[in-house]
Amino acid sequence: MAEGVRPTGTYKTLDEQREVLSPAEQRFEKARQTIGLFLGPVVFLIMYFLPLPLERDQQTLAAILAFTIVFWLSEAIPIPATAILALALAVLLNVPALGPNADDAPGDIIYGSFASDIIFLFIGAFVIAQAMVTHGLDRRFAFRILSLPGVSNSTYGVIIAFGAIAALLSSVISNTATAAMLLPIGLGMMGALGGLVQEQAGTDRDVSRLRFGTALMLMISYGAGVGGLLTPIGTPPNLIGIGFIEEETDITITFFDWVLAALPICLLMFIALCVILILLNRPEVRRLSGAGEYINEERSKLGPLSRGERNTLIAFGVAVTLWMLPGFLALVLGDESPVYALVGSRLDEGTVAIIGAVLLFLLPINWAERRFTMNWNEASRIDWGTILLFGSGIVLGTMLSETGLADTIGNGIAAAFGFTSLLAVSAVAALIAIVISETTSNTASATIVVPIVIPIAAAAGLDPVIPALAAVFGASFGFMMPVSTPQNAVVYGSGMIPITKMVRSGISFDIIGIILIVLLIPIMARLVGFV
Numbered sequence: 001m002a003e004g005v006r007p008t009g010t011y012k013t014l015d016e017q018r019e020v021l022s023p024a025e026q027r028f029e030k031a032r033q034t035i036g037l038f039l040g041p042v043v044f045l046i047m048y049f050l051p052l053p054l055e056r057d058q059q060t061l062a063a064i065l066a067f068t069i070v071f072w073l074s075e076a077i078p079i080p081a082t083a084i085l086a087l088a089l090a091v092l093l094n095v096p097a098l099g100p101n102a103d104d105a106p107g108d109i110i111y112g113s114f115a116s117d118i119i120f121l122f123i124g125a126f127v128i129a130q131a132m133v134t135h136g137l138d139r140r141f142a143f144r145i146l147s148l149p150g151v152s153n154s155t156y157g158v159i160i161a162f163g164a165i166a167a168l169l170s171s172v173i174s175n176t177a178t179a180a181m182l183l184p185i186g187l188g189m190m191g192a193l194g195g196l197v198q199e200q201a202g203t204d205r206d207v208s209r210l211r212f213g214t215a216l217m218l219m220i221s222y223g224a225g226v227g228g229l230l231t232p233i234g235t236p237p238n239l240i241g242i243g244f245i246e247e248e249t250d251i252t253i254t255f256f257d258w259v260l261a262a263l264p265i266c267l268l269m270f271i272a273l274c275v276i277l278i279l280l281n282r283p284e285v286r287r288l289s290g291a292g293e294y295i296n297e298e299r300s301k302l303g304p305l306s307r308g309e310r311n312t313l314i315a316f317g318v319a320v321t322l323w324m325l326p327g328f329l330a331l332v333l334g335d336e337s338p339v340y341a342l343v344g345s346r347l348d349e350g351t352v353a354i355i356g357a358v359l360l361f362l363l364p365i366n367w368a369e370r371r372f373t374m375n376w377n378e379a380s381r382i383d384w385g386t387i388l389l390f391g392s393g394i395v396l397g398t399m400l401s402e403t404g405l406a407d408t409i410g411n412g413i414a415a416a417f418g419f420t421s422l423l424a425v426s427a428v429a430a431l432i433a434i435v436i437s438e439t440t441s442n443t444a445s446a447t448i449v450v451p452i453v454i455p456i457a458a459a460a461g462l463d464p465v466i467p468a469l470a471a472v473f474g475a476s477f478g479f480m481m482p483v484s485t486p487q488n489a490v491v492y493g494s495g496m497i498p499i500t501k502m503v504r505s506g507i508s509f510d511i512i513g514i515i516l517i518v519l520l521i522p523i524m525a526r527l528v529g530f531v
Contacts, residue, residue, distance in 0.1 A: 043067055065405075079385070087111065091111075114395075120353060123353070127382060128172075128353070129174060133177055134374065143295060146165070147299060156278060159215050167266070170234055171233075178487070183494060186494070189216070218497060218505055221485070224487045226273060229269075233353075237476055240390060248464065249465060255349055257528050262524070276509055311373040315356045326340060411455065415459070422466060425453070425460060425467045426470040429449060433475040438484045442485060454468050466522050470517050479506030
């Protein structure tokens with residue numbers, strides 16, 4: 001198993017997950033999907049024909065959204081398929097996003113939203129990440145961190161190092177790919193060190209049931225979840241939140257600004273994660289011998305940097321430099337500088353991502369044979385499902401806003417619960433996003449919650465940026481169950497994580513996460529200038 005695990009599809013059917021689910025979990029998943037398959041159309045019809053105090057466009061859109069949410073939560077069909085089905089229903093029932101193009105055909109209006117520059121940011125970033133995986137740059141990076149002094153001679157050090165690797169990798173490649181890449185390395189570490197842990201701890205417990213292994217596997221998944229928050233491209237909810245915030249307010253969030261705001265939050269979350277996982281899954285021994293030899297052996301197998309790895313580093317370096325250049329210019333010259341305005345308007349994140357991705361098709365590995373860093377067949381393996389889901393989320397969010405349904409929902413919730421403080425709205429936004437992300441993808445969670453949170457804050461007379469960011473961060477949580485996130489499912493397949501320990505560790509970190517989100521996001525948002 002350790003040799004065969006590679007990044008896999010994010011949106012798996014029940015049949016594809018059978019190997020990592022217990023019989024009881026399989027029965028639950030089958031019931032959940034079956035109920036959702038029939039409940040979705042019923043909910044749609046009820047919402048469509050129920051006499052509600054809504055305009056016709058709003059009620060039709062509410063019916064489509066109710067159907068979509070039921071299908072997303074139950075995963076009756078793959079989540080991206082549900083997303084594009086929702087758009088088809090909006091066209092069939094003539095619920096276009098309104099605005100300056102309201103006279104165009106519904107299909108032109110709705111599907112035209114896929115031209116967003118953030119869609120191209122997704123595509124370009126995914127292609128660069130795929131190049132890292134294809135050429136093994138991610139694996140080299142992982143073993144380099146593990147070889148740092150003081151890491152390999154302690155079980156605590158190994159666990160924390162794996163978490164740091166997962167966090168850093170997932171800031172630039174998908175959480176799922178990060179977990180899938182680190183899993184075989186972690187399994188190899190357990191194969192080499194498990195016997196040592198047994199011997200030094202004086203236990204006859206099976207290697208697959210050592211607390212050391214449980215903590216290591218959970219750290220891979222949870223570290224990837226935290227690290228994905230560090231950059232706009234780290235995880236889809238970040239870009240969804242940025243897109244909605246920029247659309248609904250006058251705030252522009254650059255790559256540089258996001259990193260500045262997220263870095264302290266991610267760092268404190270990571271520290272909390274290390275403490276929680278080690279306290280709840282304390283390894284049998286702390287000191288360790290033999291890990292250094294294993295790591296050095298694996299590093300020696302990698303050899304020197306290949307041409308493909310060097311080219312990938314060049315493309316990635318160019319992209320990151322250009323992503324951060326506008327923010328750096330604003331810091332040095334001021335945001336009123338004409339140089340900043342010119343560079344910022346030309347080097348939007350989507351354009352930069354495409355430049356970085358296309359470099360991979362231009363930088364040769366073997367010019368005589370016309371072999372380049374990436375070919376199209378390799379690049380096409382990116383996660384198109386997430387791209388479709390994200391694009392659909394933009395459209396649904398726009399329709400929520402333009403039809404006035406988001407304002408209606410937001411005002412209704414604000415009036416019903418009497419939200420008057422920024423702290424309360426932010427806490428509820430993060431809580432709802434986390435709860436939804438426990439049962440469906442974090443992308444779907446952000447798509448559902450962020451467009452509704454913004455008018456809730458506005459109805460309470462509050463700046464909507466902080467609650468929206470709280471929802472974005474909350475959507476990337478969801479650590480309790482194997483089905484909560486794809487990376488949870490990946491590490492659960494190791495067989496080293498009892499479900500009770502995943503639930504206990506996950507709910508503890510969810511609670512700590514809400515507290516950190518609510519306390520830290522307002523501080524960093526103000527320091528960086530989001531509000």
